[in-house]
Amino acid sequence: DPNKEVIPGVKRGDTIIVEDPTGAITNPDSFNIWTCWAGGNGGWSHGLQQLGLDTLWLIDPDSGLPHKGEKDNTWHNSLAADRPAYNKDFTVMTVKLKKGLYWSDNVEFTAADVKYTVETLAQNPTALFGPQFKTDVKSMTTPDKYTIVFNLSAPNSRFHRNFTVRWNACWIMPKHRFEKDLKSATDLMTYNFNPPLSLGPYTLKDYDKNGRWYMWERRADWAKTSINDFGKPVPTYVMYQLDLPNDKKVIAQTNHDLDMIHEVTPEGIISLAKNKWETNWFQGFPFGHPDPTLIAILPNNARAPFDNKDVRWALALSLDITKVALASYKGAVTLSPLHYPPTGTSKKYYFDPMQGFLKDLSIDTGTNKAYKPYDTTIAAKIGDMVRPQFGDAVPKDATRLAAMLGQGWWKYDPKAASDLLIKAGMTKKGDQWYKKNGEQFKITLFNWGTGNPTLQRLGTMVAELWTAFGIETTALSAQDNGTRYGLGDFDVNMGWNIESWGGNPDISFFADSMHSRFYTPVGEVHNGRNQVRYKSAELDNILDKVNVSDFNDVGKSAALGLEFLKLTAKDMPTIPLMSYNVMSSQDNTYWTGYPNFDKPYANPVTNWANSRYIFTQLKQMLPPTK
Amino acid sequence: MINAFTGLWKTSGYFRFGIVAVVFAVVMVVLSFFSPYKPMESYAVAADAPPSLENWFGTTSRGQDLFWQMTFALRNSLAFGIITALLSRIIAIFVGMYSGYKGGWFDKVLMSVNDSFVIMPVLPILLLLNFLLRDQMNWFYMSLMMALLGWAWDARLIRSQVLSLKERVFSETAVFCGMPTRKIIFREHMPYVLPVLFSTTINNLLWSIGMEVTLSILGLTNLNNPTIGVVIFWANQHQAMISGSWWWVAAPVIVTVFVFTGFYLLSVSINEFIDPRTRLRMKGGAA
Amino acid sequence: MSETIELLSVQNAKKSFRLGGILSNKEIIAVNEVSFSLFADKPDILSIIGESGSGKSTLSRLILRLLLPDSGSIKLEGTDVHAMKGRKQELDYMRRVQPIFQNPFETFNPLNRVDEFLMATATNYFPGEKPAQAKERVEKALQAVGLSLAEVGERYPHELSGGQLQRASVARAIIPNPKILVADEPVSMVDASLRMSIVNLFQELKNTMGTSIIYITHDLATAYYISDRIAIIHKGYFVEQGDTEAILSKPKHPYTKLLVESTLDPRPGATSLADGEVSTGDEEYLAVGCKFAARCPRAMDICRKVQPAETIVGNWKVRCHLYGENNAS
Amino acid sequence: MSDLILQTKGLRASYITHLYGIDREVKVVDGVDLSIKKNEFFGIAGESGCGKTTLLKLIAGFCKPPLQVQAGSVEFLGLKEPMSLFEATEAELYKIRWRNISYIMQGSMNVLNPVRKIFKSFEDFAYPHMQELTPAGFKQRVIEHLGNLRLSKDVLETYPHELSGGMRQRVTIGLATLCSPEIIIADEPTTALDVVVQRETLGLIKRIQKELANTIILVTHDLAVHANVSDRIAIMYAGTIVEEGKTTDIFDRPAHPYTQHLIRSLPRLGDKEKKGYLKGAPPNLADPPPGCRFHPRCPLAVDRCRVEVPKLELKKSGTMAACFLAE
Amino acid sequence: MTFKHVFNKNFGKYLLGRVGQTIMVIIIGITITFIIPRLAPTNPVELKIQQMMVSGANIHPEAIKAFREAMNDIYGLKGTLFEQYVNFWSRLSRGDLGPSIFSFPRPATDIIMKAMPWTIGLLLSTSVISWIFGNLLGGLAGYQSNRRWTKWAELAANSIRPIPYYIFAFILLILFCFVWPLFPTMGAYDPGMDEEWMNPVFLLSVLHHTFLPALSLVLTGLGAWLLGMRALVSNIISEDYVQYAEVAGVKKKTILYQYVMRNAMLPQITGLGMSLGGIFSGALITEYVYGIPGMGQLSYRAIVGFDYSLIMGVSIFSIVGVSVAVLIVDLLYPIFDPRVRLN
C-alpha cells in the first residue's frame, strides 16, 4: 500500500527502505564520522556517507555510470572538478574543485572547507586520518575559492587516496558549522554533529533514538550537489533500517517492508528468489554480487610451521574447494587463486592475463620437482554439483560458468599436500600429521563469528577438510579472536586482507599494508597493518615502485599489479579463496532499476558510499495518490 | 522395585509416556555409538533431503543425516544436562540440608554464600566465563560452570524443607537415639526431601539444556560438537526456518519436546510415587 | 534434704519468648523462677500440671537441652546441662535423660521402621557391642514394656496401634537405662484404655528400674493416679508443689482448685459444667502481679500488683498472696 | 417415629484406594443402624481409629473418594419429606448444609483457614445460607452470636493463629451454630483442650443445645465427656456399634465386655485403684477378624464369637448390645 | 495488620540485620562481576581497535597508538587489578560508572537508563501476567486435577517449555507477522514517534509492537508457574481447612482462591520476587528477535565488547534488583501470610 505512512508525513510509495547491515548503532545521536570510535559504533552507513557527505573523488567498484566530464565510468570527480594532479616528484597535489556546490543550509562549498577539514583532523591524534595528515601534509594553500594545493612532506603518488572513496575516505567538514560549534579543534572528539549538515543529495529528516532507522529526505536543491552529474535521485525519501536478524529480513521483504536487503544467507536468497517481484545481481544462480574484497585463509607467516611456504601450499592443496564453495555459498562463489578479488574490472586487468602464468606455474613437492597445482575444471565441477538444484540458471557453457564461478583454483590433491608436508619435515602417524619436533600438527582456526553465517560455515568447512586430511583443526569463533590476531597469537585466521579499488587496477589500496615497514614481531601489538606478518624484499620493491608511479597511468599500475600477483601466487603468504559474494536482494514492488550483472552500474550493497548512484537510476512503480 | 514399575506402568499414562520417551532417548544415545557417519561430517549424504524412509529426519544443507546427527546431539546434551544436574544437586543437597539442620552461624554464612549465587545474573556471567575460557571451553567445563550457577535456589528449597522437618518430633527422637547429624539428615530427612530433589533435578536438567541452547544459538559453545543447541545453531546459520528445510529445525525441537515432556511426565508420576504420603498409603497407612 | 544427692536440680529457670513477631514487642516469660529437684536415691514420679500454654513444654525442652534458658541453671548430677558440648558429652547426657513425646504417631519417622530407632539407640549408646547384643538390649527393653521384637520388628509406625507405639517409644527411651524420663503429655493423644496402660507402665518403671519420671500433663486424674509429687504450673510459675495426694485433696492455690473442679468426673452428671468467660491465652502472661488474679475468685488488690513469692505452707510450697508472709492466714 | 431426626440403615462404607496396582479396602463402617431423635444429645464413643470420624462424615453426607458407601442409607427427617443423603443431588445437599445440618470437624484447631480473618470465614460458611440478611445485618448477627459464645467482637478481625485453642474451638462452634441447624455434628470438639477450657467448652455446647433445642451428635473417645453431656451414647468398636443406650444405663450397667472394660478403666480423682488395660491391638480394618470383631481381645470370648457376628439387641440392662454373652 | 508498632526495637534490629546481609551479598556479587571480565586476556580497548579495523576504517598506525593510550586513560585500565577495583568503588560511590566504550562518550548509566524502561515495561508486565495466569491455571489444574482441560493445559505448558526460545519466538513471528500479518515485524514502536511514555498514541503503538514478544514471554514463562502452583495446590487440598470448607459447602470459587491458592502463594511470591529482580538483565533473545532496545541486547553487546563500564552497570542493576526484590518479598511476608514472624 503506497499510501501507508512509514513515519508521519512520509508515504511508503515515496520511500525506499534500505537495510544498513551495521547492526544497532550504540551512539545513535552522533553523526561525527571523523572520530575513531565512530568506526566501532558503525554510525556511518545509515545514509550519512551515502547521502549526506561528499569528498573529492569516488571510485565505483563495478563498471559505473556514464556521466559528465569523465570518460571512465568508474571514476567520479565528485567535489573535485578533475582528477588529482601531482607535480613531477609527487610532492605537491593540486585539486580543482567544482563550482556551485552548496551545503544544505545554502552555504557554498569551497576550498576552505577542505583546508579546514585537514587542519582540524591533523590536530587530533585519535581522529581518523588525523595522524596521516599530520605526518604527510606539510602545508596547504588555497590560491582561490576553488583550488587547493597540498604540499606533501615526502613524495607520495597516492596521497589522493585519502579523499577517494571506494568504501570510505576522508569526508569534508562544513567549516562554517564546525567553527561555530567547536571551541577548539580537540572538541571534535566529543562533538555529535547533530543534526548533520549535508553536502549530498539528501538531508536527515528523522531518526530512531535507539539507532534502528534513519530517514533521509531529498534536498530541494539536490542539483547543487555532485549527484547532478548523474541526474535526479528518484525516491523522495530513503530510509535505512538497521539490526535485523537474517530471518526477519526475509520476512520483512516478503511483506514488502524492506526494498533492499544488503545480504542474507544463500538459503535466504534462494527462498526470496522464488518471488516474481524480487531481483538479485544474477537473476537466479549464483545470485550474489562479488564484492571487490577477497576472502582468504590467513596463516601466521611469523609462526612455525606456517612460516614455511611448503606448509602453506600443503594447506591449500588439501582443501577440496568445491566442498568449501558448497558449504558456504551453496556453490554460488567466485573463486580466486590470486591475491586479488575476482571482481569489477579485474578480469580484464589481471585474471585473463594471469591464466597462462597459472597454468604453467609449477612447485616442488619434494617428490615432483615440477608439480602443476592449477586446476581449471573447478567451475565445471561446481556447476555439475549445483545444477540439480538450480537447473538452467547454471550455464553449461564453460566460459560463462567461469565468468560466474571463477576461472580456476588449486587442485584438491592430498597426495601432493602430503608430499609437501613431508618435504617440510613432517611425518604422518596413523591418520594424523606430526611436526618435526614430534608434536602433533594441530591448528586453531579463527573463524568468522555468528553474525556472518555464510563465512562461518566456510571456516567450519575448511577446518573439517584439514581435519579429514590429518591436521586436527578447531574452528574457533571466540570473541577475542581479533585481539589475538592482532597480537600475532594465532595459527590461522579467516578474514579479509585484500580489497581492490574495484574499477581501478591500482594495488596500493591494500597492498601497501603488506610492506615490511609495518611488520611487527609476534607478541607485539600490531598497528592495524600487515597482520599476517609477511616480510618480503621483493614485495617491498614492487610497492616502492607503485609509490612513485602515476595513479592515472592505469597501464603502469596494472603491470605492477601483475608482478605482485605472480610473486604472491608462488609464495602464497595467504591462501586466497574467493570474492566476498554479497547475497543482496531487491524488491521491485515500489522501485525498479536496481543494478545487476547485466547492468552493473553500481555495487548493489547498501552500505557503500557509491550506492548513492543507484537512487538516480530507479523508477517509481507505485506513487502514492495525492 | 519391579512391582512398583509394573504398578506404575499399569496405572499411570504419564509413566508410560515417560518410559517410552526415556527408552527413545536411550536408544538414540546407544545408536550414536553405531552411527555410520561422523557426527558433523559434511556431504556424507545428499543435502537438503526432506524426511524419508532413507533419512528419517531428513538431511541438512550440509549433507548430514539429521537422524544420526540427533543421536549425537541428544547424547551430548543429555550428558551435559545430567552432569550439570548431578553436580548442582550434590552442592544443593549438602548446603541445603546441613545449613537447614545445623542452623546458627553455620546457616547464616552458608546462606549468605547461597544468596550471592542466587542473585548472580546467570546469562551474563556464563557469557563472560565463556569468553574467558574460549578454546578450552568444552561441554564438561560448561556443565561445571552451570552447576556452580544452578544450585543456589534449590539449596534454599531443600533448606526450607529441612527446617520444617527439623521441627517434627521424630527428628528429636532421632537425636535422642544418639544418631549423628549425618545420619539424621540422610536417613531420616532425605526421604522427605526426595520429591523436591527429584522435581528440581528435572527442572535443572531442562534449565541447563535450555541455557546450552541459548549459548549455542548465540554461537558461544563449541560449534563442532553436536548438541541440540548446536544443531539448531547450524540450522539458523542456513536460515532453515524460512528456506523450506523445516525438518532441520523440527527434528531437534520435536526430539527435545518429546524427550523432555517424557522426562517431565515421568518425574511427575515417579514423584507422586516417592511422595511420603503416597508411600505411606501404599504401605497401608492413612496419610 | 542436704543428705540426699541431687540428680536433677532446676534453679530459678527462666525462659522468655517474644510474641507476635516484628509487629509487637510483647514478651512473655513462658517459664519463670522455676525450681525443683529430683533425687538420685529416691526415684520419683513428678507430675507437672497446667493448662494449655502454661509453659509445660517449654520447661521440658529446657531440661532436654532443646532450648537454652535465659537465666537460672539446670544441673544434672552437678553439671550444668547446657554447658555440655560436643558429641561425647551430649551422648553422656542423653544416656541419663531421655524423652517420651506427646504423640506416639509422630514420635517415629513414618517412613522408617520402628525397630530401626530402637536398634540405633542401642548401638549408639553402647558402641562397642555386636549387633546381637544390641538386639538383646532392644528385646529386653521391649519386654519391659510388654512388647517383643517379634511384635514390633520390621513394622512401620502406622502398622502399630497407638498404645503399642507409645510403649515402643518408652522402650526406646529406656534402652540406655536413663535415670530420668521426661514425658511431655505422653497420653493426651491416646484413648482412655490405652492411657491407663501407659501410666501403669511408668509406675512399673519407677518401681523396677528406679527411673525418675517427670510426667507433664493437664490431666489431673492420671497424675493423681501415679505421681508421688506434683507441681502446678500457671503462666510460667510453679504456683503449688508438693505431695500429690495432699495437694489434690486440699488444694490451697485458687488455680489448683479451679483445675480440680474442672476435671470431669466420669459419672453421669457428676461435674457441673461451667460456661463462663473463656480463658485467655497469652494475655494472662502479660499481667502484672499474680497472673491468675484476673480469673481468681479471691483476688485482692495486692494480687494485681505484686507477684507473690513462693512460701511453704504446711508441707508444700504455694505461690499465693493468700498464704504469703503478709497474709499468713 | 415422628420424633426422629436422622436415621441410618445398614450403613456400610470403606476406604478404597488403588495405588499403582495395589488395591486396598479398609472397612471402617460396617452395618451401622442409628436412630437419632430430635432435641437429643447423642454421643458416640470408641477408641481411636474405630471409624467414628468416618461415620460422622457419612452422616453429614460428605462422602468422597477414597471413602465409598457400599450399602445402607442415611436419611434426614427434618424436612417435610425424608431425604436420603446419598441420593440427594449436590444442590439439594447444599441447601440443607449448615441450615439443617452442620458439622464441626475433628481437629478444630486446624480447620480455620490460616490466612483468612475470622469474619471472612463466617461469610464463607454461613452467609450464603442467610441471604435474607443484608451484609451489615449479617455482621450484626455474627457479633451477637459471638457474644452468646462469650467471645468479643474483636475476634472477627483476627487470624486464627492469634487465638488460643479454646477460642478457636469456640469460633468453630460459632460457625456451625450460627444458622441454628437442627443437627450439629461435632467430632472430638474438646480433645485437644486442657481441663479448664474443656469444661467451659462443654458447658457452652450443652447450653447451646438447650437454647436451640436441637440435636447434637458428639463424638469423642473420652467417656468422661459423654458422662457429663450426652443423653444417649453408642459405643463403637472396629466399625460396628457394640452397645447403645441411655448414658446412665451404659455407665451403670454396661452390657458389652468392651464397654465394661472402658468404664472400668476410667481414672478419677481420689481413686488410686489399679486399672487394667486391654491386651492386643485393635483389629486391622483392612482385614477384620471374622465373627465378633472384639473377640481376639475379649476375655470372655467363646467359640461362637469367632464365627458368628452378634446383632445389636436390647438387653436386660436396658441398653442395646451386640454380644452373645450379655443377657 | 496494623503498623503502629512497625518501628519497634525488634523490627529495627531485624531490618538492620537483613539489610546488612543484603548489602554484603550485593558487594560479593558486584566484586565477582568486577573480577571475571578482567581475567580475560583481552580488554575493551583492543577489541575496539579490532572492530575499527574490521569496519574498514582507514586508520594510520599512529592513530591507533594514540587511540590506545587515550582510551586506557579514560577507562582506568592502568594500574593493578586492585587499584582498578578501589578506583571503581570510589567512582561508583559518586554514581559514575564511566563512559561506555562502544558508545563513547556516552556515560554507561545514561545508556542503561535509556534501555531500562523497555526492559522493565516488557518484562515486568509479562512476568506478572505469566505469573498470574500460570498460578491461576496451576491452581485450577491442581484443584480440579481430573478435568480434561487442565490436563491439556498442563501438557501444553510442558511442551512449550523445552522448545528453544529462539525457535518459539520465531514461530510466533512467522505466524503473526507473515502468514497472518497482524503485527509489525520491526521495532518497538511505530517509526517517527518520540519516546513519550505519557502519550497514549505512543503507548498504543508500543503495545501493538510488543504484543508478540510479550505473548512469547508469557507463554514460555507460564509453564513453570503453572507446574509449581499445581504441585503446591495438590499438597494444600488435603489440609483440614480445605476439607472443612468443602464439607460446609463453601463456594468452589472461594475455596479455590481464598483457601487453596492463597495458602500456596507464599513460595510463588518469592519466586516472583526473584524473577522480578532478574528482569534487569533483560531478555536477550526476545529483544534480539523482536528488535526491542532493552537491557538484554545491551548487556549482550556490553559483554561481547568487553565494555567494562556497561557490564558493571548492567550487573549492578541486576544484582541490586534481585537482592532488593528478595528483601522486599521477605519483609512483606507477614502481609501475605499472617502466620509468618520475622525473626
Ligand SMILES: Nc1ncnc2c1ncn2[C@@H]1O[C@H](COP(=O)(O)OP(=O)(O)OP(=O)(O)O)[C@@H](O)[C@H]1O
Ligand atoms: N518457640 C516459641 N516462640 C514463641 N513463643 C513460644 C515458643 N514456644 C512456646 N511459646 C509460648 O510460650 C507459652 C508456653 O508454651 P508451652 O508450649 O511451654 O506451653 P504448654 O504448657 O506446653 O502448652 P500445651 O498444653 O498447649 O502444650 C505459650 O504461650 C506459647 O505460645
Ligand SMILES: Nc1ncnc2c1ncn2[C@@H]1O[C@H](COP(=O)(O)OP(=O)(O)OP(=O)(O)O)[C@@H](O)[C@H]1O
Ligand atoms: N483417607 C483414608 N484412606 C484410607 N484409610 C483411612 C482414611 N481415613 C481414615 N482411614 C482409616 O479408617 C479408619 C477409621 O478412621 P476414622 O478417622 O474414622 O477413625 P476415628 O474413630 O475417628 O479415629 P480417631 O479417634 O483417631 O479420630 C482408620 O483405621 C484409618 O486408618
Ligand SMILES: [Mg+2]
Ligand atoms: Mg505442650
Ligand SMILES: [Mg+2]
Ligand atoms: Mg476421628
